Amino acid sequence: MRITGLKRRMRELAGSAQAAGRLLARSPGAARDAALARAAELLVARAAELEAANAGDLAAGRAAGLSAALLDRLRFDRRAAERTAAGLREVIALADPLGAVLAETRRPNGLVLQRVRVPIGTILMIYESRPNVTADAAGLCLKSGNAVVLRGGSEALATNLALGRVWAEALAAAGLPPAAVAVVPTADRRALDALLAMDDLIDLVIPRGGEGLIRAVAEKSRIPTIKHYKGVCHVYVHAAADLEMARRIVFNAKVQRPGVCNALETLLVDQAVAARFIPECFRELRAAGVELRGCGLTLALDPAAKPAAEADWFAEYLDLILAVRVVNGVGQAVEHINAYGSRHTESIVTADRAAAEEFLGAVDSACVFWNASTRLADGQQFGLGAEIGISTGKLHARGPMGLAELCTYKWVGRGTGQLRE
Amino acid sequence: MRITGLKRRMRELAGSAQAAGRLLARSPGAARDAALARAAELLVARAAELEAANAGDLAAGRAAGLSAALLDRLRFDRRAAERTAAGLREVIALADPLGAVLAETRRPNGLVLQRVRVPIGTILMIYESRPNVTADAAGLCLKSGNAVVLRGGSEALATNLALGRVWAEALAAAGLPPAAVAVVPTADRRALDALLAMDDLIDLVIPRGGEGLIRAVAEKSRIPTIKHYKGVCHVYVHAAADLEMARRIVFNAKVQRPGVCNALETLLVDQAVAARFIPECFRELRAAGVELRGCGLTLALDPAAKPAAEADWFAEYLDLILAVRVVNGVGQAVEHINAYGSRHTESIVTADRAAAEEFLGAVDSACVFWNASTRLADGQQFGLGAEIGISTGKLHARGPMGLAELCTYKWVGRGTGQLRE
Numbered sequence: 079m080r081i082t083g084l085k086r087r088m089r090e091l092a093g094s095a096q097a098a099g100r101l102l103a104r105s106p107g108a109a110r111d112a113a114l115a116r117a118a119e120l121l122v123a124r125a126a127e128l129e130a131a132n133a134g135d136l137a138a139g140r141a142a143g144l145s146a147a148l149l150d151r152l153r154f155d156r157r158a159a160e161r162t163a164a165g166l167r168e169v170i171a172l173a174d175p176l177g178a179v180l181a182e183t184r185r186p187n188g189l190v191l192q193r194v195r196v197p198i199g200t201i202l203m204i205y206e207s208r209p210n211v212t213a214d215a216a217g218l219c220l221k222s223g224n225a226v227v228l229r230g231g232s233e234a235l236a237t238n239l240a241l242g243r244v245w246a247e248a249l250a251a252a253g254l255p256p257a258a259v260a261v262v263p264t265a266d267r268r269a270l271d272a273l274l275a276m277d278d279l280i281d282l283v284i285p286r287g288g289e290g291l292i293r294a295v296a297e298k299s300r301i302p303t304i305k306h307y308k309g310v311c312h313v314y315v316h317a318a319a320d321l322e323m324a325r326r327i328v329f330n331a332k333v334q335r336p337g338v339c340n341a342l343e344t345l346l347v348d349q350a351v352a353a354r355f356i357p358e359c360f361r362e363l364r365a366a367g368v369e370l371r372g373c374g375l376t377l378a379l380d381p382a383a384k385p386a387a388e389a390d391w392f393a394e395y396l397d398l399i400l401a402v403r404v405v406n407g408v409g410q411a412v413e414h415i416n417a418y419g420s421r422h423t424e425s426i427v428t429a430d431r432a433a434a435e436e437f438l439g440a441v442d443s444a445c446v447f448w449n450a451s452t453r454l455a456d457g458q459q460f461g462l463g464a465e466i467g468i469s470t471g472k473l474h475a476r477g478p479m480g481l482a483e484l485c486t487y488k489w490v491g492r493g494t495g496q497l498r499e
Numbered sequence: 500m501r502i503t504g505l506k507r508r509m510r511e512l513a514g515s516a517q518a519a520g521r522l523l524a525r526s527p528g529a530a531r532d533a534a535l536a537r538a539a540e541l542l543v544a545r546a547a548e549l550e551a552a553n554a555g556d557l558a559a560g561r562a563a564g565l566s567a568a569l570l571d572r573l574r575f576d577r578r579a580a581e582r583t584a585a586g587l588r589e590v591i592a593l594a595d596p597l598g599a600v601l602a603e604t605r606r607p608n609g610l611v612l613q614r615v616r617v618p619i620g621t622i623l624m625i626y627e628s629r630p631n632v633t634a635d636a637a638g639l640c641l642k643s644g645n646a647v648v649l650r651g652g653s654e655a656l657a658t659n660l661a662l663g664r665v666w667a668e669a670l671a672a673a674g675l676p677p678a679a680v681a682v683v684p685t686a687d688r689r690a691l692d693a694l695l696a697m698d699d700l701i702d703l704v705i706p707r708g709g710e711g712l713i714r715a716v717a718e719k720s721r722i723p724t725i726k727h728y729k730g731v732c733h734v735y736v737h738a739a740a741d742l743e744m745a746r747r748i749v750f751n752a753k754v755q756r757p758g759v760c761n762a763l764e765t766l767l768v769d770q771a772v773a774a775r776f777i778p779e780c781f782r783e784l785r786a787a788g789v790e791l792r793g794c795g796l797t798l799a800l801d802p803a804a805k806p807a808a809e810a811d812w813f814a815e816y817l818d819l820i821l822a823v824r825v826v827n828g829v830g831q832a833v834e835h836i837n838a839y840g841s842r843h844t845e846s847i848v849t850a851d852r853a854a855a856e857e858f859l860g861a862v863d864s865a866c867v868f869w870n871a872s873t874r875l876a877d878g879q880q881f882g883l884g885a886e887i888g889i890s891t892g893k894l895h896a897r898g899p900m901g902l903a904e905l906c907t908y909k910w911v912g913r914g915t916g917q918l919r920e
Binding site: 330 | 521525604606608610612619620702703717718721723724725741744747748751752755756837855859860861863864865866867868869870871872874875876877880881882892893894895897898899907908909910911912913914915916917918919
C-alpha cells in the first residue's frame with residue numbers, strides 16, 4: 079500500500095478508537111462487564127474458527143522456519159481459548175476502577191473539589207507473537223474504560239484479526255462501540271511508525287516483549303510510553319540471615335519459574351556467611367539443573383562454578399543460570415544493585431531489622447522485599463488482580479500495573495460562581 | 500568545547516546529581532527544610548552579589564537587542580530575591596511528602612505490603628530566561644527529595660550560576676550534598692542534547708516555556724517528559740445559566756490576569772441565551788479593553804466584533820482577546836472543546852445539574868468546573884501549595900503539579916520467608 083493511504087487508514091483506525099473510548103469512558107460498568115462476558119463465551123463458541131485462523135498462522139510460521147518455541151507461543155487452540163476466557167471472567171470479578179473519588183476537599187471559597195479516576199483514553203499495545211495478549215490486554219483496557227489499538231507480531235496476524243472479530247461482536251452485543259478494540263490489520267511496519275506519531279489520538283503506548291522491541295518503540299514514539307524492561311532481580315543474603323530461609327527463598331526465586339521477569343538472576347551473599355551458605359545452596363541449585371557463575375570469592379569457595387564476567391551482572395538469563403557475588407555489607411549490596419539492576423525487584427534475607435530497613439530504603443527499585451521471594455512481585459500476588467505488565471519506569475506506574483494504573487484522574491470543581499480574587 | 504569533553508562533563512554533572520539525590524531521598528525533612536531556610540536567607544544576604552551577576556546578563560541582553568519584556572523577565576533585583584525567599588518559606592511550611600504510606604495490605608500469605616511515596620530521583624528542568632525559576636523549581640525539587648539539573652535560558656546564565664552558588668552553600672550548611680542542585684554551566688545546546696539522552700541518570704524532564712520549546716524537548720528526549728502545553732481554556736454559558744453569574748465568571752476568567760495559562764481564551768454561548776447574554780457581556784469586556792472575535796452567529800448579534808478564523812479556536816492569546824462561538828447544547832459545546840481545546844481547564848455555567856454533570860463527565864480536560872472561573876485551576880487554589888507547573892498530559896500528573904506529583908512510589912514487602920507457590 080502507498081504510505082499516504084496507509085497513514086490515512088491508521089488515522090481512521092486510531093480516530094475511531096478515540097471516539098469509541100470517549101463513549102466507553104462514560105459507560106456503566108455493567109455494560110463493560112457484559113461485553114467481557116460475551117467475549118469469554120464467544121472465545122469458546124468460536125474456538126474452531128479461531129483454531130482455523132491460527133492454523134494458517136502456524137503453517138506460515140513453519141514454512142518460514144520459526145523455532146519450536148516461537149511456534150508454541152503462536153499456538154491458540156481450544157485450550158488457550160478456554161484459558162483466556164477464564165482470565166476474562168476473573169477480570170469481570172474485579173471492581174470497576176472508574177468514577178472512584180480519590181480525594182475531595184471544600185476550598186475556603188466554597189468550591190467543592192474532587193479528584194476523580196477516569197480512563198487514560200486510547201492505548202496502543204505493541205507485542206510479539208503471543209495471540210493471548212490480544213485477548214488479555216483488550217480485557218483489561220475494556221474493563222478500565224480505555225480504547226485499545228492492538229499491534230501484535232506479524233506471524234499472528236490472522237489469529238489476531240479473528241480475535242478482533244470476537245471483540246467487535248462482544249462489544250456490539252453489549253451496546254458498546256466495536257471500534258473500542260482495534261486490531262491493526264497489517265503487518266507493515268510503516269503502519270506502526272505512523273501510529274507512534276499520532277499523539278493527538280493515542281494517549282499511551284505499552285510495548286511488551288524483548289528489550290530491543292521496547293527500546294525501539296520508546297525511541298520512535300512521540301507518545302508517552304510505559305516500559306516493562308528486563309527484570310535483573312537480586313536476593314541479598316545478609317550476615318544475619320536465617321540461612322535455611324535464605325536457601326528456600328533463593329531456590330524458589332531462581333527455580334520455580336525461571337523464564338519470567340521476577341525470577342532471580344543475581345545472588346549477593348555477604349562475606350560473613352558465604353562459607354556457610356554457598357556450599358549447601360549451590361548443591362540444591364545444581365540438583366535442579368542451575369548453572370552457577372561466580373565472582374572470584376565465590377569461585378574460591380566453589381571451584382566448580384564458572385567465572386562470571388562483567389556482562390553477567392547485567393544479564394537477564396530467563397533460564398536456569400545464576401550469577402553469584404560475595405559482597406561486604408548492606409552498602410556494597412545496595413551499590414551493586416543500583417549500579418547493575420534493572421529497578422524491578424530485590425529482596426534482602428536477614429533477621430536484623432535495621433539492616434533490612436536500610437536495604438528497603440536505599441535500593442531504588444519498584445519492589446523491595448524483606449525475607450520474601452522476588453517471585454511475589456506480581457499483580458495477582460499483590461491483590462491488584464490481573465496485570466498488564468510490570469513497569470520498571472518511575473513515572474505514572476511502578477511495578478505491577480493493574481486496572482487502577484490503566485487510569486488517570488481529572489479534577490472536578492463544583493461551585494456557585496467562585497472567581498479568582 | 501569539544502563535544503566529547505562536553506558530554507563527559509554533562510555525565511559527571513548528572514551522575515553527581517543522581518548520587519546526591521539518593522542521599523536526599525533518605526534525608527530527614529528537617530534537613531531539607533533547613534537547606535530551604537538557609538537558601539531563603541542567602542538570597543537576601545547575597546542580593547548585591549546576585550544583582551551584580553544579573554546586571555551583567557542584563558547588559559549583554561541589552562547589547563543583543565532583547566525586547567523590554569524579555570529584559571523585564573530576565574531582571575533579578577533585590578525585590579525579586581525577597582519575593583523568591585518568601586516563596587521558599589512557603590514551601591518549608593508544606594508537609595513533607597516523603598515516606599507517606601499510600602496503601603497497606605496484609606496478603607493471605609502474611610506478606611505485609613506497603614506502597615510508599617518516594618522521590619522520582621533526578622529531574623531535568625528546562626526553562627527560558629526567568630531566573631526566579633532557578634530558585635522556585637530547586638525549592639520544590641529539594642523539598643520533595645529530588646535532585647535537580649537546571650538548564651535555564653542562555654541570557655540568564657550568569658544569574659543562574661550565582662543562584663546555583665547560593666543553593667550549594669545552603670545545602671552544605673544543612674549537611675546535604677551540594678550536587679543535588681546543579682546549574683548547567685554552559686549555554687551550549689549540545690550540552691542539553693547530551694543530557695536528554697541520559698536516561699540512566701535522569702528520571703524526568705520538565706520543560707517550561709513556549710509550546711515550541713516543549714515540543715522540541717519532547718521530540719528529542721529519551722527520558723519521560725511531563726508537558727505543560729498551552730491553556731486554551733473555555734467557558735460554556737449554558738441555556739439554563741444565571742446570566743449575571745456567567746458575566747462575572749467570563750470577565751474574571753478573561754480579564755483578571757490574561758497572560759497566564761488558566762485564563763479564558765474561547766467563550767461558548769448557548770444559542771438559547773446568546774441574544775440576552777452577548778450584548779451586556781461584550782460591553783463589559785470591551786470596557787476592559789478586550790478584543791472580541793466571533794463566529795457568524797456572534798457577529799449577527801454584535802456586528803462590531805471581528806470575524807473569528809479557524810485558527811482562533813486553537814489560539815492561546817495570553818492577551819486581552821477573546822474568541823466567541825455560539826453553540827447548540829451541551830453536546831456541541833463538548834465537541835468543540837474536545838476538538839480545539841488543549842485539555843487544560845473548562846467551565847460550564849448553568850443552574851441545570853444534569854447539564855453540568857454531562858459536561859463535567861464528557862469534557863476530556865485536566866480540570867472541569869461547574870459555575871466557577873477557569874482562573875481557579877492552580878496548585879495554591881487547589882490547596883496543593885506551590886506548583887511546578889500544570890500538566891496537560893494524562894500520565895503521572897494531570898493539572899496542577901505540586902510536591903506529591905514530584906514523587907513516585909515503591910512497593911515495600913516485609914515477610915517471614917514467603918515463597919511463590
